[in-house]
Amino acid sequence: MDENLNTAVENEGTTPQTETVEGAAPAADPTPAETPAAEQPTGTTPEAEGGAEDPQPPVEPFLTAQFNHKDVDLTREQTLAYAQKGMKYDAERPMMEDLALMAAAQGKTPAEFIRDLKHADEQGLREDKLRITGGDADAAEILVQAELAKRREALNLRARQEQEAEKAAEQSTLDRLAGELVELKELVPEMADWDDVPKSVIDDAVKNNRNLTDAYLRYMHREGKNIEQNRAAQAAAAAATVGSQADKPPAGENPAIAAIMRGVWGSN
Numbered sequence: 001m002d003e004n005l006n007t008a009v010e011n012e013g014t015t016p017q018t019e020t021v022e023g024a025a026p027a028a029d030p031t032p033a034e035t036p037a038a039e040q041p042t043g044t045t046p047e048a049e050g051g052a053e054d055p056q057p058p059v060e061p062f063l064t065a066q067f068n069h070k071d072v073d074l075t076r077e078q079t080l081a082y083a084q085k086g087m088k089y090d091a092e093r094p095m096m097e098d099l100a101l102m103a104a105a106q107g108k109t110p111a112e113f114i115r116d117l118k119h120a121d122e123q124g125l126r127e128d129k130l131r132i133t134g135g136d137a138d139a140a141e142i143l144v145q146a147e148l149a150k151r152r153e154a155l156n157l158r159a160r161q162e163q164e165a166e167k168a169a170e171q172s173t174l175d176r177l178a179g180e181l182v183e184l185k186e187l188v189p190e191m192a193d194w195d196d197v198p199k200s201v202i203d204d205a206v207k208n209n210r211n212l213t214d215a216y217l218r219y220m221h222r223e224g225k226n227i228e229q230n231r232a233a234q235a236a237a238a239a240a241t242v243g244s245q246a247d248k249p250p251a252g253e254n255p256a257i258a259a260i261m262r263g264v265w266g267s268n
Helices: 002-011 076-105 110-132 137-187 199-207 212-247 255-265
Strands: 063-067 070-074
Touching: 063 076, 063 199, 070 076, 076 110, 076 137, 076 199, 110 137, 137 199, 137 212, 199 212
Parallel strands: none
Antiparallel strands: 063 070
16 A cells, blocks of 8 residues: 555656557647647736736816816815815914914014014023023023924824814715715706716805705706896897897998988987
């Protein structure tokens, strides 16, 4: 049994020899030329078999905005993020205006005003630490740098908290709009997906924190008014054209004589 096992192990991986039947022609050794072409799948290459991913289709822009006089395509997530930043900027605008006013009072730009204010604060901090250390400049500088590092850490912590709050607000807005889209579909069945919702409706719902259905109804009301205004303008233009044609003298009539005759006989 051991001998058979050893023999099997030794012969493992070798090609078994085919016995030749007496009277039969020996089988020809296969060559690459005799290999059927069907064995190689048509249209496949080793690179394709290696698991290369199919190219992803380009992402369609959710909104096109203008920045620095150029059109910028934004995804839905970017649109919501920039909307949140715009709301934050609007909230901080009064503070920025106060800063500009204070800087102008000293004949400075806001950047210069902040730079000088920062320099004065650090100078006061160094004087305070020098007093604590009894005039030891090196020890005072160590305390100053430690205090500045503490301030930076507090600032970074606040920035992280604000960023987390912004992300939570963005996710909340996404969840809200997703639920409100379902409500809008019930009212307007053709609104099957976000692509069917007008961009101005979504912008209104995000920026003004308005219900999506409410924003859509307001949009339809505005569009209805615009249609009526366009119709009225077209009617007025048509009436003015007809009136100007009626005031023209008949073909071949002298305009000066026609004006004299109107003055003599009236409008008739």
